Structures are given as structure tokens and as C-alpha cells.
Amino acid sequence: MKRSGAVAVGCMLSVALCGAAEAGEIVTSSAAAMDLAALQPFVPLSNDAILSSDEIVALGKQDRIDILPASAMADPVRPEPTNSPVANFINGVQYNLQHIDVSQYGDYSFDVFWDQTKSIKWDLLALYGGITVFGIKNWDWGSSGYNFQSEGWFGEDTKYGGIDKLGHAYTGYVVSQYFTQRIAHTVDDPTNAAITGALLGMGFQTYIEFFDGFAGEHGFSYEDLIADGVGAGFSFLRNTVPGLAEKVDFRLEYWGASDYHDWDPFTDYDGQRYVLALKLAGFEKLEQTPLRFVELQAGYYTEGYTDETRKAGVEPSRNPYVAVGLNLNELLGEAPDVRNTLPGDAAAVAFTYWQPPYTYVSSSYHD
Numbered sequence: 001m002k003r004s005g006a007v008a009v010g011c012m013l014s015v016a017l018c019g020a021a022e023a024g025e026i027v028t029s030s031a032a033a034m035d036l037a038a039l040q041p042f043v044p045l046s047n048d049a050i051l052s053s054d055e056i057v058a059l060g061k062q063d064r065i066d067i068l069p070a071s072a073m074a075d076p077v078r079p080e081p082t083n084s085p086v087a088n089f090i091n092g093v094q095y096n097l098q099h100i101d102v103s104q105y106g107d108y109s110f111d112v113f114w115d116q117t118k119s120i121k122w123d124l125l126a127l128y129g130g131i132t133v134f135g136i137k138n139w140d141w142g143s144s145g146y147n148f149q150s151e152g153w154f155g156e157d158t159k160y161g162g163i164d165k166l167g168h169a170y171t172g173y174v175v176s177q178y179f180t181q182r183i184a185h186t187v188d189d190p191t192n193a194a195i196t197g198a199l200l201g202m203g204f205q206t207y208i209e210f211f212d213g214f215a216g217e218h219g220f221s222y223e224d225l226i227a228d229g230v231g232a233g234f235s236f237l238r239n240t241v242p243g244l245a246e247k248v249d250f251r252l253e254y255w256g257a258s259d260y261h262d263w264d265p266f267t268d269y270d271g272q273r274y275v276l277a278l279k280l281a282g283f284e285k286l287e288q289t290p291l292r293f294v295e296l297q298a299g300y301y302t303e304g305y306t307d308e309t310r311k312a313g314v315e316p317s318r319n320p321y322v323a324v325g326l327n328l329n330e331l332l333g334e335a336p337d338v339r340n341t342l343p344g345d346a347a348a349v350a351f352t353y354w355q356p357p358y359t360y361v362s363s364s365y366h367d
Helices: 002-022 030-034 053-062 085-097 110-118 121-138 163-186 193-212 222-240 307-311 328-333 342-353
Strands: 248-253 273-279 294-303 317-326 360-364
Touching (some): 110 121, 121 163, 163 193, 248 342
8 A cells, every 4th residue: 555655646746747847847857857866855765665667567457547538527518609509509409418417415495496496497487388288288187177086006907007107207207307407507506406306397297297186087196196206206316326327227118109009108108118227337347348238127018008908909918027238328438429429419318218129138027
């Protein structure tokens, strides 16, 4: 340990002296920079600090020093405005697709919540307005007096076999993630953005569930609200627990319409699969091995639990499964010329929340 400390001090002094040499100060020649006697006034060196040639070779074989560029660890920088509206738009889109670290949280107050909420007021207005129109048109909001329904969870005799509960959890998670990152990209200090984002996500889902109470076919369901809370809570944990985001993704798989439905990723429950992916790249001992491209997945889907499939006589089934898949974001990172572009940033976000089909091998269980 003492030798390691001496080597570290020596490296730092060498860097400092070389930098000074470039500026024409202190050291006037490379020979002087390498002269141990010149270092004596600054750092007294004992014989223990001297490494033999064999020890230097052994050190090179055993120890690894990773030197990463600042851009690899720093948050994205807000782009400066240009004279081109098109360039400003493209730069803004790419900036908002890039991830900002929101793991820091501390003293929280209503003032913090209010200031961060105001920073994304137009996002909130657009989402609340859009979901209100969609709910009236597609979910029959306002078609009945207020009513409550107990829908159950994942039982065989439930209306949707539990896939709707995973849909609520996933939506609560994604909306919370969206609010969190939008706050982080808008304010100067993203501290506590994970808290505000999760609260706003839960508030948005509660708004939807409240007005479901005015739809005769749906009604207010406390099970849905709990599932919403699970999703918002997972967003907060994934953003703040060290290493969790690098290890776990929660995704939706939906590609095309199922046999008895039109294309509709919101209500085509027969075509949805929900996936928890454990990414081996997130584990330190595996991050430099080929296993970093591998994921262990657990998923769930149903068949025969919609009105269309019931009418067609499809036998209801609830299908949990496990799978081994590819970590597409890790593969994308192997091509930095592609990854560090607008399409690359968009793909990275998509692969975080969407599970492309045919990228895993699974075994499904039919009950």
C-alpha cells in the first residue's frame, strides 16, 4: 500500500511538472523533470518507493487504470441557441434525449416541488389536456355517475388476468421517468427531481383513475391506484439507488396487433408483454466480459382475456416466462459513432423502455 501511494504521488507530481514545463516554468528540460534529485525538496523518497523493473512489469500485469474522458461521466450540457430554428430544434431534441443524473436528493419542501413543477408547466398542460380528450373519446369518461370497482389482481377469474395491473405500473413508471428527466433538463439544479417526478407521475395516474370512476365500464379501482404507485415508486428507486438503473430495466413489448385486435398498444392486452430485465453489464465483475451483452429476463403476458378473444372462443391463459436476451444498449455502445448521434440517443431511450421482439430466447408457462 505504501508503494502504491508513492507511485500515485509520483504520477501526480510528474503530471504537474510536465504541465509546468509546457508553460516554461520551474522545469526547463525533460531530463530535469525525470531527475529524482530534483524532486527531493518536494517529496523525500525512501528506498521503499523505488520499484525494480520486474515489479514495474508485474504492476502492469495486475493493475488496471481506466482513464475516461470527462464527457463519459458528465451530464449533457444545454445547447447554446443558434440563428437556425431547425438546428435549435434538433439540438433541443437530442439534449432532452440524453440522460441526466438525478440520484441526488435532500431537503425537500413545497417550494422545491412548486418551482420544479412550474419548470415543466407546458408538458403538464399538454399531457393532462391530451389524456382528458382521450379518456372522453375512448374510455367513456362522463358516461355514468361515480362508481367503484374491485378488479382483483392476477387471478384466473379477473377481467384481464392481471396484465392491466402491469400496464398501470409501467405507465406510472414511464410517466414519472419522463417528468423527472424533463425537470432535470429544465432547471439549473436537478437535486430532488426524482422526488418531484415521481409525485407528478403519481398525480397524473391518480387523475386518470379518478375520472375512470365516471366511466360505467371501468369505475375507480384501488388495485389500479396501487399499481400506479408501484410504478412511480420504482421510478424513484431506480433513479436514486446506486447501481439499480445499470442493472434493471422495466419494459413493454408490443410490436403488431394481435390476431383479434387492431393495432393499439394501450388496450390490446393480448399483444402486450411486460418485462423485467436484469442486465449483467451492471455488475462490476462482468462489465468487461462478453457477458455484458446478456440479460436475464422475467416477463408476463395473457391470452383470451379481452372481449374480442372471449367472443372468438380463445381459452384464457396467464403466462409468466423467463428468458435470456441481448442487451441492445450495450451493443449500441460498441458503435460510438452511431450511439453519439440523435438517432443513437433515440434508440438508447427506446431500448430502455421497449423490448423489441426476437431479441431473446424464452420459455413460457401456460396455466
